[in-house]
Amino acid sequence: MDTPWQLQMLLQMLISWTLAANGHHKFVMLPKVVGGYSIAIEEVPFQISVRRRAMHEKAYGLGLICGGALISQRVACSAAHCYAVNNTYNPVRYYDPSMFVVVAGSTLIDQADRHTKEYLLQQIIAHKAYNASTLENDIALLFLNGYVSWRSRAVRAIPLSTKVLTEGTTCLINGWGKVTMVGKSASLQQAPVPILNKILCRAIYMLPVSQLCAGFMQGGIDACQGDSGGPLICDGQLAGIISWGVGCADPGFPGVYTNVSHYVDWIRTMNATLDYSKYWVMDSADLTSGAQRTWWLALAFLLIVIDCCGF
Numbered sequence: 001m002d003t004p005w006q007l008q009m010l011l012q013m014l015i016s017w018t019l020a021a022n023g024h025h026k027f028v029m030l031p032k033v034v035g036g037y038s039i040a041i042e043e044v045p046f047q048i049s050v051r052r053r054a055m056h057e058k059a060y061g062l063g064l065i066c067g068g069a070l071i072s073q074r075v076a077c078s079a080a081h082c083y084a085v086n087n088t089y090n091p092v093r094y095y096d097p098s099m100f101v102v103v104a105g106s107t108l109i110d111q112a113d114r115h116t117k118e119y120l121l122q123q124i125i126a127h128k129a130y131n132a133s134t135l136e137n138d139i140a141l142l143f144l145n146g147y148v149s150w151r152s153r154a155v156r157a158i159p160l161s162t163k164v165l166t167e168g169t170t171c172l173i174n175g176w177g178k179v180t181m182v183g184k185s186a187s188l189q190q191a192p193v194p195i196l197n198k199i200l201c202r203a204i205y206m207l208p209v210s211q212l213c214a215g216f217m218q219g220g221i222d223a224c225q226g227d228s229g230g231p232l233i234c235d236g237q238l239a240g241i242i243s244w245g246v247g248c249a250d251p252g253f254p255g256v257y258t259n260v261s262h263y264v265d266w267i268r269t270m271n272a273t274l275d276y277s278k279y280w281v282m283d284s285a286d287l288t289s290g291a292q293r294t295w296w297l298a299l300a301f302l303l304i305v306i307d308c309c310g311f
């Protein structure tokens with residue numbers, strides 16, 4: 001590790017230019033919070049986890065795909081890449097919103113308590129210009145199937161950032177993603193990350209103004225897989241969305257975040273298109289009733305048979 005710092009920087013720039021020039025991020029680990037500490041949900045009550053419904057229904061705590069942040073009573077902000085079917089396919093297709101469950105008010109990923117609230121997704125509004133190769137416009141709104149109650153201290157919205165971030169500001173990231181490159185974390189983790197110099201970041205990753213980077217050039221603390229979509233909190237506001245990085249907490253490669261202040265108008269515009277008069281009722285019997293599931297499976301099977309065999 002005696003390579004001079006400048007030489008390392010130069011090497012990294014060459015590597016990232018090569019990656020960017022070839023238009024792929026194959027080495028990119030989609031985000032974790034590495035190097036953080038445990039916190040209780042009451043300290044970050046806007047933090048949610050998004051889980052794959054099928055796995056979640058089989059075993060509570062499984063199926064974590066991403067994080068997110070509540071920004072109003074029925075809307076959470078997350079990363080578009082979390083919901084894309086095939087991140088290499090163009091145009092990007094998204095999974096059906098019914099495949100996901102949002103869990104709010106929970107510190108532990110695998111245990112619910114009296115503050116825990118679950119919602120289904122009525123709609124996923126991913127940014128139209130989300131680019132799967134550059135991860136530009138990596139933002140999506142999650143429209144919940146019901147109003148979140150603010151009665152519990154464990155569930156709240158976070159205001160959108162209105163401030164211009166200055167280099168060196170210490171922000172916070174949270175998540176249940178990988179704590180090391182190996183396992184996932186059962187308890188919510190938080191880590192402080194400073195906003196890095198824009199010019200340095202652009203030199204490493206060639207970022208547009210819609211993305212920002214934060215972390216430590218020496219590595220050790222970062223977001224990692226499973227944390228994507230989660231908030232970057234600066235001065236109590238939602239300043240960024242965990243988007244991507246190269247590795248997790250690797251020296252020389254800080255995390256990249258969607259710059260939320262760049263998307264405030266987009267968020268307001270998209271929110272205005274949502275139909276707040278509609279919501280499906282989340283029937284928990286529907287989630288757990290084996291009999292009902294068997295019936296639907298039988299119907300689906302019948303439809304497939306009819307479809308395939310020309311009945």
Ligand SMILES: *[C@@H]1O[C@H](CO)[C@@H](O)[C@H](O)[C@H]1NC(C)=O
Binds near residue numbers: 087089090
């Ligand atoms: C994703 O899209 C690429 C490019 O069209 C295709 O080659 C690949 O097979 C797709 N993968 C899946 C899992 O659909």
Ligand SMILES: *[C@@H]1O[C@H](CO)[C@@H](O)[C@H](O)[C@H]1NC(C)=O
Binds near residue numbers: 023090131132133134
């Ligand atoms: C994504 O960005 C790359 C690099 O700027 C560009 O070449 C490509 O056309 C973009 N893809 C889409 C779907 O806009």
Ligand SMILES: *[C@@H]1O[C@H](CO)[C@@H](O)[C@H](O)[C@H]1NC(C)=O
Binds near residue numbers: 164165208210212
């Ligand atoms: C984030 O976006 C805002 C609004 O477009 C812009 O003023 C700011 O400079 C951007 N931040 C970074 C770090 O690029």
Ligand SMILES: *[C@@H]1O[C@H](CO)[C@@H](O)[C@H](O)[C@H]1NC(C)=O
Binds near residue numbers: 071267
């Ligand atoms: C979205 O619209 C609803 C209904 O008008 C409003 O109550 C809420 O504050 C808005 N949320 C955001 C994030 O703009």
